[in-house]
Amino acid sequence: MKNLLPALFGFILALSIAHTSLGQDCNLSIRGKVIHLENNQPIYSAYIWLEEINSGTLTDENGNFQLKGLCPGQYTLKIQYLGHKEIIESINLSSSPFNKTYRMEEESLELSGVEIHGHKDAIQTTTAVTALYGEALFEARGENLGESLKRIAGVTTFSTGNSIAKPVIHGLHSNRIMILNNGIRLEGQQWGAEHAPEIDPFIADEITVIKGAETVRFGPEAMGGVILVNPGELPVKKEHTTNLYVLGASNGRMGNINMTHTGGSGKIPGLGYRIQTSAKKAGNIKSPDYYQGNTGLSELNFSGTLGYTSKKLGVEGYYSYFNTELGILRDSHTGNLSDLQEIIANGRPFTDAEFTYDLINPKQVVTHHLVKLKSHYHLNPNWKANIQYGFQMNNRKEFDKRRGDLNERASLDLELFTNTLDIFIDHTHVNAFSGTWGLNLIQQANNNVPGTGVTPLIPNYDMLNLGLYGMEKYSKGPFELEAGARFDIRSVSTARYIQEELETADLSYRNFTAFLGAYYQISEKLEFSSNIGSAWRPPNVNELFSQGLHHGAAAVEIGDQNLESEKSLKWVSSLEYSGKKSLFEITVYANKIKNYIYLNPTGETYSSLRGTFNVYEYLQANAMFYGLDFSGSYEFSEQISGYVKGAITRAKNLDEDNFFPFIPSDRMDWGLSYSFGKDGKKNKVTLSNQLVAKQKREPDFDLAPAPPAYALFGIGYMKKMTIGQNKLNAGIQVNNIFNTSYKEYMNRFRYFTDDIGRNIQLKINYQF
């Protein structure tokens, strides 16, 4: 690994040098990129014409074009695209190749039936970005967000059983990555290992993962990466579509239904809406040899959007509601250390559960409301003003097995209110520059709802964060350079009772972050991007103030009020090759984190009448995360294609020269597909194999050693049909065909049970 990074960089450098030194005689070229002035989105199939030689070309999906074999001289370049103003430019081609980015402005002529375009704010970044959509997203339907994202190389999960999965990007999770629900940073109780993101993946028609440090753009905590859960565009003219999903799974006897209806108004052009609702119910999960007691869940979600777009103004209102009730494996809840050690030694739950949908304690009940109001206004073709406001209310109730009436009461009951306000200005100029300048305000209040009968784990607090940022991008044809900076100030004030004494604390943090990134389209088939960015994360309230027993985990956790903010510097580079038959992408990264906060076992035990407990404390150390992800596919013939993807992550504690716990082990996935059938009736069979290595880089202390390596096999059949105007997608997937017993290192329940056994899923999607 150590030798690979410089080698790769050298390779790229050599390539680009080789490329620029080609300018000899009639070997000159004109390379350009055509994008929308309005939103920097590439324009596909724009018409490029060079008058003098009576020859032309069309732009590709990325808006790129290239005219080769030109002699030195004077040329007139014409760019045309329907509904956009023509661009005519004279170019004096002398000895070096010519590169430029062209931004096309929409025609303001009042043609009959002027098209109003829906707005989709794409993420413009030079960092490595991977999205999940279409067929891949269909295959992921029915899974929670974390599980769905495992399809992306470099993304794994940190999970607690099968229903709680937190996405892990390049080894980082929880408060070190950020999830955006339709543009609003999701603010839940993400600090907890057993706190899953409060979001329904069905709201999205595309889920994007940004693998770089994006604090400048999105605010503190976006250290390891960002996940964008984005609904599709709203229609701007009269049209109605309904998207229905019916899903079932044999393991856990899961049923899941989702309906999304999108409509556009006929009377008011530009007015559109979307309503979406989903419900899910699952019972006890089965490992190959036994049922896992109390592992069912039920979910009920809703979201609605109303939007209006005109030539200059866009307004959008959005509401989403997430509600889940999920059981926690009964035997994972232990009374003291010896209980915990007994079940770990046993390797599986003591009780033989049966199948049921009923949930008992311990369980979690979580609701999340999110309201978003967004508006943008085009001041002129080059400047756009935006305002976005979000309100969120998160309620998390955790129930433990308790005596008497207390069993009906939550032992943790937290209410978190968050207001976010973003005001920013986008500019795109016909010249090479575009950028964003803005301010971002986050205000948060956390309450412990009284009446739990347990001294709260974290205090009540108020938080206020103000950020000011700016970033600019310089584009020149196949080359883009981007830089940005941000300044944040945050204040936190907390209050709680410790043994009848009111204890308050006022803390403040300030930080400066910046990034620099570049993108280069080396050739038609090869793209390279590189980004280096700093990020920061203030310590979380639980890291600062935890003091006491973590119920069920048989651990006493001690926070430290003097913890400093984590600061990181992440460098990500990515090389992408897209040929006719093959696609290949490799991403390498290095992320150095100063003051990385981690929970460290002190080696001491604490004893009470209940027994003894391990004591953990929050410490800080310098950390280094590095690794690579790759993914590729190849079409052997029209019928047969193959894919491969994988990831390697390394994480070291530089101070102690040892390893951090819960870092994903090396893994890869590969498979072969056979497609048959004609247009309008396509079939595909996919065989897949997942290989996961044993985590050999274990921390000095762990409750149990890392589980052995495992291999899982899967088979899927998918049928795509067009029935008149309607579309039908149906699929059957069998995961873990051989019902292999295995344990995943990143699953906290590996201490207590085998992972999920064979699972047969049926997925039907009808669009009408």
Place this chain on the structure above:
Amino acid sequence: MRLFNRLSVIALLSLSFGFLSCESEDPVMENEGEVITDVNLNFTELDDSGNPVGLTFTFNASDSEGIEIGGSPVVQTVTLTKGKTYRMEIEVKNTIENEDITEEILEEAAEHQFYFLGTAFVGSSAPLTYIYDDESGELIGVRGIVTVEEFPGFNNAEMRIVLRHDLDKNYPGADDPNFENFVLAGGETDLDIRFPLVLE
């Protein structure tokens, strides 16, 4: 510009709505209803026909702060006389909230059971024998009969008392008060105390 005015009004309204309704509340002290601070073992000597003789005497284990981090538990030494039989009643209390947890245990008798372990109870030469003798007839261990060997192999031993919660009482072996593999019956431990035992 009219649009702009409208926008700013919307923005202001939404701001005032949100930011006003959003300040944390003052913290409230919680009644730690579940904490166990005191466990008393009340011994009453029984005669040959099972009638109480003399005064009841008590040995205590306490932890003033319950489960919270801080103090460590204080456990008294249990002193019993060789060859005698006692009724042992266990009292479980939360002195912080002044609650008698024994009542709750009896109310949820089906979910609770005490086990009596350690060198005092387990092994062929164990000096003590325990029999469940709960009022309801269910095996709980809140009340039981302890018999001390007349000629025990040793005079010092450890009485380990474990309270299990949410166990399967029908699990084979769970009816044995000296069931060492109590974890097999499921549930979790609410109490795990080791009393030193001295026999006189």
